[in-house]
Each structure stands twice: as C-alpha cells, then as structure tokens.
Amino acid sequence: MPVIHRFDPPERFVAGTVGEPGQRTFFLQARAGTRITTVALEKQQVAALAHRIDELLDEVMRAAGEDVVVPAVTPKDLADDLPLEQPIVEEFRAGTMTLAWDDSDDSVVVEVFPFTEESVIAPDQPEEEISEPEPAEILLVRLRPGQARAFCERAERVVAAGRAPCPFCGGPVDPEGHLCPRANGFKRSGA
Structure with a gap:
C-alpha cells in the first residue's frame, strides 16, 4: 500500500527552483498547515504539467459554459511569488504524472508518481509484458480552478526564468x- 501525500485542497501548490540557471533543480511543493510535501522533477515536466492544466481548464470552460466557474486568468489574490518553503526535503523524484477534472467537486486532480527504473518501457517491448509496479508514494493534489490557473502562471514564469x-x-x-x-x-x- 503506497504512502499517499494528499492535499485536498492545498493551501499552496507551486513549482519552484533551487540553484542558478543551467544548474537549477525543479520542485513541486504542496502545503497544508505545517505539512509540506516536496517532489523533485525535470524542467520539461513542470512545463508540460502547466501546459496541460491550462488546456484542461480551457476545455472545461468551453464544455461546461456557465455551469462551472473557471477563471480565464489567474485571480489576483491567488498569485504566488514567494520562494519555496524551507527546508526543502525531497520526498521522491517524479516519474509519471496524471491529470484529471473531477465533476463532482469541480477540481483539477494531479497525481505524481515516483520515477522507477521498472516503469521505463523499451520501444520494442510487447504490451503484454508491460506491468506498472506499485508505487511506494504518491502525491495527490486537488486544486480549485483559480488555484490551478495560479499554479500554471507561476510554473511558466519559473521555466522561463532560466537561460535564454x-x-x-x-x-x-x-x-x-x-x-x-x-x-x-x-x-x-x-x-
């Protein structure tokens, strides 16, 4: 049974970095009260997650119409420019991430699974030989639409702040x- 770091919803969910451009380490960090979970990941993973969350919110806006309130831009009161919470203690390095919209409570659900060598699939590996190992830990975050837009805006700035x-x-x-x-x-x- 995996350890699930559940934030439903978090007080804060951000992407951030430590280090100089070209040598930065990227992190996702969720906080609720004094409980903080930090996961390391690659720059491309941060960019892809922000892009997909933005796309998902746009799709929900188009499909749901007035039934669901999804802000088109980040609400001013949710913008977050603060540094990552200290001390930074990495729980695990991210591998697979999943993203979904939950109609039952109008939230974005992000699941982050740890990277494992067993989950790497060779291009010539037959599908019947593919088996996902049981993860030891999972980061599960449920975001309100405004929080999700704020995450995307900050993540895009963090990614763009690197080398030109x-x-x-x-x-x-x-x-x-x-x-x-x-x-x-x-x-x-x-x-």
Whole structure:
C-alpha cells in the first residue's frame, strides 16, 4: 500500500527552483498547515504539467459554459511569488504524472508518481509484458480552478526564468556562450 501525500485542497501548490540557471533543480511543493510535501522533477515536466492544466481548464470552460466557474486568468489574490518553503526535503523524484477534472467537486486532480527504473518501457517491448509496479508514494493534489490557473502562471514564469534560448538552434545559452550545432561547432556568444 503506497504512502499517499494528499492535499485536498492545498493551501499552496507551486513549482519552484533551487540553484542558478543551467544548474537549477525543479520542485513541486504542496502545503497544508505545517505539512509540506516536496517532489523533485525535470524542467520539461513542470512545463508540460502547466501546459496541460491550462488546456484542461480551457476545455472545461468551453464544455461546461456557465455551469462551472473557471477563471480565464489567474485571480489576483491567488498569485504566488514567494520562494519555496524551507527546508526543502525531497520526498521522491517524479516519474509519471496524471491529470484529471473531477465533476463532482469541480477540481483539477494531479497525481505524481515516483520515477522507477521498472516503469521505463523499451520501444520494442510487447504490451503484454508491460506491468506498472506499485508505487511506494504518491502525491495527490486537488486544486480549485483559480488555484490551478495560479499554479500554471507561476510554473511558466519559473521555466522561463532560466537561460535564454539560442536564436539559431533553440538550445540554452550560458553567459559565456555555447557550441551551436547550427554554426558547425563554432561558439556563439550569449549576447
């Protein structure tokens, strides 16, 4: 039986980082009272989660009409620019994440499962050989629509705050430049 870190709803659910651009570690953090759960994940996972939550909220707005109140933008009182709660204690590293809309209470449900080597599937692996291992822990967060929009807005800012992309190849540019594949191995500067 897995340990479920349940926040229904959390007082705070944010994405944040520790470290300098190019060396940042990304985290999801949920808090309810003094209980805090922190999960490490990749930058691309943060970006994908924020993008999918935004899409889900937009789909609900279109489908539900006036039946469900979903803000089109982040409500001003829910914007969160505070740093991550300290101390940062990583519960696990995120692997699979699921996302759903629960009609029963008009909430976004986010489930984050730990990364395990057993859950990596080879491209040539037959479907009948695929078995999901039982996770040791799960982060389960239920967000009100306004909270979900606030999460997305902050997550997008956190992702964008890293190194600027190269205008030629799209790869990240360090302050001292980078070896751009579009320049045949010549170093392009960050300026």
